[in-house]
Amino acid sequence: MTGSVGDSFIEITRTSGEDGKEYVSLPLQLMVQAAVDCEDTPAPLRRTLTALPWQRRAATTLERAVYSPDRIPEAAAALLALDARVALADGAQVPIIEFFARTSASQSPPASLLLPVDRADCCWGSARVARMSADQPIVAAVAVVKSEGTIVGSARLALIGVCRETVRLSQSVDLLVGKELNAEQIEAAAAAVAQEVSPVSDYLGSAEYRREMAAVLTRRALEQIREGENRL
Amino acid sequence: MSDQNLSVTLTVNGLERQLSVGRVDCLLDVLRGAGYKSVKRGCDTGDCGMCVVLMNGQPVRSCMLRAVEVDGAAVTTVEGLVAADGTLHPIQQAFVETGAIQCGFCTPAQMLLAKALIDTNPDPAEADIRQVMNSAHCRCTGYVRLVEAVQRAAAVMRGEEVPPVSHIALTLPGPDDPLQLPEPYYRRDQYATSVPLPPLVYTPPEMERTKYIGAPQVKVDAVKLAKGYPVFTDDVLPEGTLVGALLTSPHAHARIKSIDTSKAEALPGVHAVLTYKNVERVKYATGGQSWPQPEPYDQVVFDDKVRHVGDRVAAVAADDARIARRALRLIKVEYEILPAVVNMVKAMEPGTPVIHDEPDTEGIYDAQRNIVYHIEAEGGDVEKAFTEADHVFEGEYLTPKQQHVNLEPHVCVTYWDEDDRMVVRSSTQVPFHVRRIIAPLIGLPIKRIRVIKPRIGGGFGNKQEILLEDICSLLTIRTGRPVKMEYTRTQEFNASRSRHPNIIRYKVGVKDNTVTAMDLYLLGDTGAYGTHGLTVQMVGGFKGLTLYNPPNARFLCDVVYTNTPPAGAFRGYGSMQCQYGVEVIMEEIAEQLGLDAVEFKRNNWIKIGEPMHLSEALGEGREGQKQDLVTSALDECVRIGLEATDFYAKREQYKNQNGRIRRGIGFAVMIHGSAIAGLDMAAATLKMNDDGSFNLLIGATDIGTGSDTILAQIASEVLSIPVEDLIVYSSDTDFTPFDKGAYASSTTYLSGMAVRKTALKIKKMLLDHAAFMLEIDDPDTLTLADRKVTAPDGRSVTLEDVGLSSFHVENQHQIMATDSHISYVSPPPTAAQFVEVAVDMETGQIDTERLLMVVDCGRVINPITAAGQVEGGISQALGFALTEEMLYDDEGQPLNPRIGPYYIPRATDMPPTDVIFVQTDEPTGPYGAKSVAEISIDGVGPAMVSAVHDATGVWMRQLPLTPERVWRSLNGK
Ligand code: FES
């Protein structure tokens, strides 16, 4: 598979992560449009990127898009939920959360975005609230859950607009692991998320509203997963 | 452009161009500098999409790309779509034909997006088109005709035949006859999408038929706009033009303790620096209104006090924009920061800082309490009526400070002509008012100033203000050089104008289900300066008390200063705020009385023949005129809207809903006005040419509304010639007769009458000369039709014969006439707005599912442009209802002064949006026309509240209905 950079094409390859998992490697000099076109791009990320104006997709490199979660918050949330990694030029790899937080020890520049390939038994869900449908979200949630039989093997939930930082990976959904994803557990997770977040009021929404929405949207994202609507 | 000299090679529209650029020059500036003026600038932050070009076939924002980064790229601009022989590309042709071009400022970007889409997907679905159009804003069209244009272009490019673009004409059934609309207008089944429908036009059977009026005439300026010709103010600059830039205040309220411009003046490339220290202090008001403008004249060109973030501090003229910006940074200003007054209620409290404490402003009602205007008007005996009423209801409603977001910013170019006269080429709605108002500010008599209005990239009232013309002219006077000034987008938010935020308190007395008394208290926030503060609130009070026109009505109003950017004229002009209040309280009353809201309103709204009780007490800034309602199709508008939306069935269906998403349907009625009664004047000139064509010279300013076209249609109808035989020119204070400008819904009604009267004079001259040629004694026996004059015996002369004869052969004279018009009535258009919504009960988010407006604007001169006006107004109203609100912190610092965070509707935000006209025959209007531009914005707010109540059971009393506000109401917070 190839993606275009200007007039030239570059290879999109698969690679092993430091964690031993397999990843598809999207070079960061690719345009966002190439990530949309790449069939290996996971659905939650593709959906977010597709919603961008075409001229942004056509003229923004993946590097610019992912460099800071402020640029495209919903894409950042999708990457967090997907447990993406960034491969640095010196060969090191850092989880996307560390890349966003700039906590990686390496000073080496980023080279490619690593998206996990193994998505068996994974489902995702997302929900948002905005003033209008094409507006930036006030609060949004993206969740990815891997099932092991009937129970939750792992769960990742990223939230936008509920903390001082733009995007936040929730710890609360950890309590779903090892349990069945039923209405009761979802409610409990949503309530825990509302407790966990520390929203800040701004012109789009008060802290109180944002906290409430964190719970509502978490519940919705998880309900989509429980209903098996979106397989990864 | 920067001073570094690098070279890039671009293939622009197939032509290889070697361009010298600076290291940080953006592609937008480089392309415009190289002559590709179709590429527009609407911001510098990547928000607006006006600068879209195709790079290697893909749309990109040229303002976000450095030219050096794209060396070697192939770039397509709209100039490249036109064939070598001038033939339009099918996309351009479709945009022209469908009425997708209003002001035309967004058109190049939209057409390139369409091209990119169709090149990759020859048969795009409507949703695909909208998704792509999200890449560039349009503030004029509501996206309806844009979507239609792309669909049409794609069909043509697939080789399909397309039908001519037209409206659907139907005869209005009588009140007892069955009403059956064409199926798509019910928006059921396969039509339940946003697919654009042509406007429906209902005509009463007795209304006289016309030939050119009522036809879907293509706009006279559409082709040049589609071709991307350099027709906007910034597109043509005289040789050696300097760049002017404005230093604005970072503080909401401060005194300038000192200002040092020496470093800026010493900077090479800087030619002039202006501050309050070197510009004469002349008091004036920026609102472009007829003379004499209402007091107070509370502004000067530069002051030693700043009253809002964005207020003027200094201006420079420099060789280029970069030097100008550097010079602004070198101006050292020491401020004494004063406490800011941001809240309009607190502004009036004793002890609040005084915003206008300068001694030379006269006419402020109570400067110590920041009350600039206090208005009182009463008819009947309100207190007695309240005492006698069965019920008295009270309600308070709040409306936001909305920004116009005209996509072309304010821009102005000034230069001395060869006769030492100051030429001001400006993006203005009011060229004649500009000339009069800047004269004392720049120290020149009116006769030494010429104002030219080229094409305008949207105004909506914001360009009814004199914002840059004075400074730009002063810079030209100081430097002797042409100067260009343009607001940045941030300055548009902080230093242009906005809608007045209002607190609206109604008290309504009802006896026997009849509204017998209304008391309206209106508090208006005019921001830092008075400008339109008086007239906007007077119009609001008048319309807000005339829609239901109770015999006992009282209007009390305070207009206050705050340390926020000034409010001004904005489509809807106070009327939309007050009609929102009155419509919601009427619905609330109906609910409390257990009445059907439609019936309750119908029983009470103003009827034909009624005097408008407050029309004399509430004019615009002065006493008004006695007026009756002569024409109205409000009953029919509501009836048609109820039918098209299946209103009652849905209301029934939506009772007792459960679940997360609840649906609702709402409606509102409204009236507006047509021009300002007894105040404003318009004039027109027609001049015949040898070939039987005519120049139509009008002072009326087409700001994208299509007024040039409809005025030409009026002349066409009188003279029985096609619009192509008219060369329309607007406006230039040297060459076109006076017109007050584009505001107050006056162009069709007032300027249209001026054109009609002028054309009738010309007709008489034509017949007289033809009678002379045909040796007929009585010219009245001749008929003028189809470009010729025919005698009763069948002999005829063509208009070309008449032209040649009158110029060169016999009884030689110029067939030419000017006439003017003023009206002492302002006949209201009437309308009904329907809104359907789905409300998320957990988040409070509202999804709008349908917008329908049924409008009586008198005779519809051009159904396509009129529909475009309504669709665009509706989309601005949707923003007003749901998202748009300029917000400030306690220090008066703006919180969202960018298009993105402020948020105006995009293509995918717009639901199915339909327009139905019900024609009436207004006796005082040209061929029965009233107005259409402003009424279109009045109804969505209250109809939205009505729909949300239907869905949820809560009354929303503050706009916009943000998700949090709805959520709070739903949860009783
Ligand atoms: S000018 Fe480029 S996006 Fe506004």
Ligand code: FES
């Ligand atoms: S026509 Fe789109 S902004 Fe005016």
